[in-house]
Amino acid sequence: MPPSICDIGVHTKPKPKSNLYKKKKKKKKNKSNLSFDMDEGSTSHETQRFGSFGSFLRRCILSILSTATIPNHISFIMDGNRRYCKKKNLMEGAGHRVGFLALMAMLRYCYQMGIKCVTDYAFSIDNFKRRPEEVQSLMELMQEKIEGLIKEESMGYFIGNLKLLSKPVRLAAEKAMVATASNSRAVLSSCIAYTSTDEIVHAVQESCQEKWDEIRELNASGAGYGLMELDGNRREQGEHYIGVTDVEKHMYMAVAPDPDIIIRASGETRLSNFLLWQSAYCLLYSPSVLWPEIGFQHLVWAVLEFQRNYFYLKEKKKA
């Protein structure tokens, strides 16, 4: 039986004039049991729909895929949650809740496939410009779900300008990072209060500061270098005052290798200020489904596309 809206624990918008609806509404208010099956990597609906045959089939597909190169790092732009909410006539905010379940399912599929790093774009700095109620509801959702997100034995990172977050969310993120610091199964980075341009500016500022400190130390030690002298010496050796590696080591995303694939739901082919520095050789895959509708098959297509392009991408990186 296909899932109905009431099964996912979120409510449809009320239609006050209809008595019939009121009766139904009572029924719909009963949150039911869409849960995430941690071991099977599926929602209970999937299990209901496809049963153990579905999970057997998934395992077969996973083992076929793993005969070729598996990407190290997949990133998700979780687009289309509000559109899903409208499409299904759900209460405001419900789309993001269903979106979170979709993220959990995709994470488990990635881990089952042997992908070592997963990154999600959970909240952009630009998202702070949304209506205050929407920002508040997203913050509450994140605070509530952060713990669930890192139950997966992965090392959890919260990437971005965390000081822009409200205190409870920031504390929950920091607590989760400490709690998972010694996990080694995979690296899960959630970008919250993140934009690429902010990350790059932050990394450049940090590397400038580092160089200034270096010069100050040299001066204090009596080595007698000034900024220009140090710069001149480096240039003679073919170095520049600040190079790519200096900036890269201060990137928030230095915790993971560059992504191999970015999957952006809802058919959009923009990067929206996400991993701009890191995505130079990355494959962008944009299935036309809304994020809450994304499923195993989309991940499989993305990985097949990566495998088909693998040698080409490898050569590009070398060139």
Ligand SMILES: CC(C)=CCC/C(C)=C/CC/C(C)=C/COP(=O)(O)OP(=O)(O)O
């Ligand atoms: C703990 C944790 C990481 C939780 C993540 C929860 C989650 C699914 C966040 C997505 C947030 C977001 C702004 C998505 C973009 O869809 P949209 O709202 O822009 O929808 P639209 O594209 O239809 O406008």
